[in-house]
Structure formats: structure tokens, C-alpha cells
Amino acid sequence: MNRLRLMAGSLFVGGLFILTLGISLTIQSGLGASPFDATLVGLSGNVGLTVGSWEILIAVLLLICNTFLSRTKPEVLGLATAFVTGLGIDMWLYLLNGRIEPEPLGGRVVCFVLGLIVTGLGTAVYLHAKFAPSPLDRLTLLLQKLTGRSILFSRTLIYFVFLMAAFIFNGPIGIGTLLTVCLGGFILNFFMPVVQKALDKDAMKHPI
Numbered sequence: 001m002n003r004l005r006l007m008a009g010s011l012f013v014g015g016l017f018i019l020t021l022g023i024s025l026t027i028q029s030g031l032g033a034s035p036f037d038a039t040l041v042g043l044s045g046n047v048g049l050t051v052g053s054w055e056i057l058i059a060v061l062l063l064i065c066n067t068f069l070s071r072t073k074p075e076v077l078g079l080a081t082a083f084v085t086g087l088g089i090d091m092w093l094y095l096l097n098g099r100i101e102p103e104p105l106g107g108r109v110v111c112f113v114l115g116l117i118v119t120g121l122g123t124a125v126y127l128h129a130k131f132a133p134s135p136l137d138r139l140t141l142l143l144q145k146l147t148g149r150s151i152l153f154s155r156t157l158i159y160f161v162f163l164m165a166a167f168i169f170n171g172p173i174g175i176g177t178l179l180t181v182c183l184g185g186f187i188l189n190f191f192m193p194v195v196q197k198a199l200d201k202d203a204m205k206h207p208i
Helices: 002-029 035-046 051-070 077-096 105-127 135-147 151-168 175-205
Strands: none
Touching: 002 035, 002 077, 002 105, 002 175, 035 051, 035 151, 035 175, 051 077, 051 135, 077 135, 105 175, 135 151, 151 175
8 A cells, every 4th residue: 555655656746747847848949838838928928927826826717617517526636736737847947947948940849849748748647646637637537538539639629728828828839839739639648558558567566
């Protein structure tokens, strides 16, 4: 039991650590962040507060939406996930600022692609911890269940909604944003079973 808790905690913290690094890399690339992150950056630049702070505030709104869709009690622990994610984004942006300035274009592309892949991996890892997905990821799973479609479909649908919001708030939209809409759900859909297979192998090697 203690080993299970330790593993879940490691997956949760490690996954969010990886996820927020990926998000920060895409923002630093200058090619356009994901629709959700572009919305956060746009709000930060036009309204104030940090990118991580807006992550937490929007999480509260999504929590209310999820409660309505699932018709269950609010998943308050999801806010803890959003809080850690917000802190992680601000931390990575601070650490990467002035240290990673990918130029010329080739370096920016590498930075963005790496960020996109790392984001998908980090999301898959922390979701398998089954602690409490962020309100955004909970919405992804809820839409998957309600529509009977794949994570790819529900994630892409959410991305399109936030893409419109990013336009409204003048977020950093670029070719990278469109690539995230097209590939973000696919990458997450790819890593979910990969991470599960790795966990199954570990469980076989270290039975409880």
C-alpha cells in the first residue's frame, strides 16, 4: 500500500513537472502556444497577473462547468492540481527566460516540437496517478465519456473553444497554435497507453 501511494505521488508530481516544462517550452518558442495557454498569456498581458495565476482562476470556472456536466459534487482536489500547475508554469517561465532563446527558426521549431511532445507525455503520466486531474483534463475525460468518442476528439474540441478565446484576448497565436489543435489530442492519445504499458511492466517486476 505504501509503495502504491509513493508511486502515485511520484507520477503526480513528476507528471506535472514534465507537463509544465512542455508548456513553457512552447511559449518560449515564439511560434504560438496551445489555445488554452495562449488564452492565459493573453489574459496576463492584457489584464495583469501571471500566466500561472490565470491557470488557477480559469480552473475554478472549469470546475463549475464540470460539476454541471457530471452532476456530481465539485472535484475540489482538481484545484490543487491546477494550483501546482500554475506554480510550475511560472517557475519554468522564470527559469527559461533569457536562458532559452531559440534562434533562428530551426531552433524555435525544435523548441516547440519538444514542448508539444513533453506536454503530452507529462499529461499522460500525471493522469495515470489518478489523484485528481486538473479541471481542464477532467473536462476532456467527461466529454470523452459523454460523447463516446476518443480523447483525441474531446481534446481537439476543447482546443477549438479556447482558440476563439485566445483570439479575443490577443494571445500568442501562430502556426504552433494550429499544430497544437491538430496534434495535441493525438499526442495525448498516443502516450496514454504507452504510459499504462510501462506501469504494467513495472508492476510485474515489482509485485506488491
